[in-house]
Amino acid sequence: MRFKPGSTTFLxxxxxxxxxxxxxxxxxxxxxxxxxxxxxxxxxxxxYPLLVCAYGICITFSVxxxxxxxxLTYIEKNNAFSELSLQSLKVINKxxxxxxxxxxxxxxxxxxxxxFTGDDAAGPISLGLMGILATGxxxxxxxxxxxxxxxxxxxxxxxx
Numbered sequence: 001m002r003f004k005p006g007s008t009t010f011l012x013x014x015x016x017x018x019x020x021x022x023x024x025x026x027x028x029x030x031x032x033x034x035x036x037x038x039x040x041x042x043x044x045x046x047x048y049p050l051l052v053c054a055y056g057i058c059i060t061f062s063v064x065x066x067x068x069x070x071x072l073t074y075i076e077k078n079n080a081f082s083e084l085s086l087q088s089l090k091v092i093n094k095x096x097x098x099x100x101x102x103x104x105x106x107x108x109x110x111x112x113x114x115x116f117t118g119d120d121a122a123g124p125i126s127l128g129l130m131g132i133l134a135t136g137x138x139x140x141x142x143x144x145x146x147x148x149x150x151x152x153x154x155x156x157x158x159x160x
């Protein structure tokens with residue numbers, strides 16, 4: 001399958017824009033939320049576990065974006081069915097499960113916190129469950145993409 005040069009440029013541009021948005025969240029919005037919380041409730045550190053989970057998700061998501069960018073580069077260079085693209089897909093799959101793990105940790109923390117404070121965390125927990133569902137769908141899609149590449153690489157004769 002031959003790709004025209006620049007056929008993946010649009011997707012690469014979108015990935016760069018999403019990466020800039022994730023960087024903005026990490027640099028501006030999360031520290032600003034921590035600062036506002038520290039001013040409003042001094043001595044209450046209940047937001048920090050959620051910040052750790054949020055930074056973990058952002059970092060893992062950034063790694064996955066980089067791997068997607070590399071995968072698009074391999075596709076553009078007609079190396080879609082190569083060991084390098086399979087490695088990128090494996091890293092993306094690990095990133096999806098890491099994101100699911102951080103979301104799960106945040107949900108567990110919110111659920112435990114609700115037991116002590118009596119707050120209603122149904123909204124954030126349901127958003128977390130939707131995030132797990134969306135990330136799980138992405139993980140399944142990546143797994144579907146991995147299988148044909150792995151089968152193709154297994155069918156190729158080994159060069160020694």
